[in-house]
Amino acid sequence: MIEVTVTDKQPLTASICRLQLAAADGSALPAWQAGAHIDVHLPNGIIRQYSLCGALNSNSCYEIAILNEPDGRGGSKYIHNDLQQGDRLTISAPKNLFPLVPGTNNTLLIAAGIGITPILAMAEQLHADEQPFELHFCARDQQHAAYYERIAQSGYASHCQFHFSLGNSQNRLNPHQLLADYNKDTQLYICGPNPFIQDVISAAEQHGWPTANIHREFFAAEAIDHSQDQSFEVVINSTGQVLEVGKDVSILNVLEDNGMFIPVACEEGVCGTCITGLLEGEADHKDVFLSADEKQKMDQITPCCSRAKSKRLVLDL
Structure with a gap:
């Protein structure tokens, strides 16, 4: 994780503001490529992902832009209303799940x-x-x-x-x-x-x-329909442990309750951070991150929101 300071905050439109972030200790920030994003850990406990859109060849400052969503879950509202120039934040190193394909015509x-x-x-x-x-x-x-x-x-x-x-x-x-x-x-x-x-x-x-x-x-998931959710089992492949996933809890919650912590950020199937290998079973994919072709392969799952159509899933954990 990287501690950064908000060195500048400016409006771009009536509903979008721009933040510039520099390392709190003055060190160089990690390099990044077009399409990359960072996880921003806000002081109110919310984690959000924002695409980097500053100068690609600059390692002194990151730039992100945030749309104010009054009906959202509080991240953009906090940034627009409460975050000030000079405040400190914690961010992740850049991640690129949306890269340019090299060498295209x-x-x-x-x-x-x-x-x-x-x-x-x-x-x-x-x-x-x-x-x-x-x-x-x-x-x-x-x-x-x-x-x-x-x-x-x-x-x-x-x-x-x-x-x-x-x-x-x-x-x-x-x-x-x-x-x-x-x-x-x-x-x-x-x-x-x-x-x-x-x-x-x-x-x-x-x-x-x-x-x-x-x-x-x-940038955000549609409202996920959980009205038909049913209980099922997940098997941890490395240990054989069988865990019950109730109809009102997520796979992610069950894993964490049993001491297994995987990387997670958005918790709504948007960012792909929590993707886990699926060895057996039929997933009920509820995320928007995986493509239709990727979902059809049934070899990975987003445990933050997706579930099972089969009675049991075997996870590559």
């Missing part, structure tokens, strides 16, 4: 709202590497588009198209039109609200995009 980047944060870093990385790409940024209007000026004044502005929908429905992104014709070497990256991501993925699949070429990152 073309890249299509699509972002909506706060989803611009990892996509922005990707655009700047691709521009620095002189790789061809397009960036499509969807927002209500210019005032709600975080980092608008940074993009508009960049050396890659000609690669970017803004889709401002307020008062101009004709300017909305049409994913079917955009994705109808594509080069099979093109890699697609999407980030934004869940319905937006699902719409773009659905359009891509309908137009024959290979699943391996579609990359997405969710």
Whole structure:
């Protein structure tokens, strides 16, 4: 873990603020690549994940942007209302679960709202590497588009198209039109609200995009339906221990109650931190992190939220 100081806090839009973080002891921060995020441990006990979107070649400061979600679970509200410049936080080293595929011929980047944060870093990385790409940024209007000026004044502005929908429905992104014709070497990256991501993925699949070429990152999970949950057993493969998972508790809670602690952050199936190998059984996948193909393989599970369709799961623990 890394102790950092909030060296700057500024509004980007009416609902998005930017934080700059430097190591509290003045040391260099770990290097990172486009698509990476950090876990931010807030003083109120909440842990949240935020994409890094500052200068890629800087190890003196990290930059993150946070959307204020009044109806959320309290993390963004604390940052917007209570966190001040000069405050200290604990963060993780950068993790990259949304990396650029190296050596591709073309890249299509699509972002909506706060989803611009990892996509922005990707655009700047691709521009620095002189790789061809397009960036499509969807927002209500210019005032709600975080980092608008940074993009508009960049050396890659000609690669970017803004889709401002307020008062101009004709300017909305049409994913079917955009994705109808594509080069099979093109890699697609999407980030934004869940319905937006699902719409773009659905359009891509309908137009024959290979699943391996579609990359997405969710910022929050949809409400998970646990109304049909039933009890089941998990087996710890290394010891043979059998644990009962009641219908009202998670696999993660049962593991922790029995002294087994695995890395965890979001606890809602978004970040992938807690992914655990699945050796036997049929999982009831409730996360948004794993792709449809990954879920079908039945060889891993997110114990924070997913459950079992079979009577027993054997975990690679």
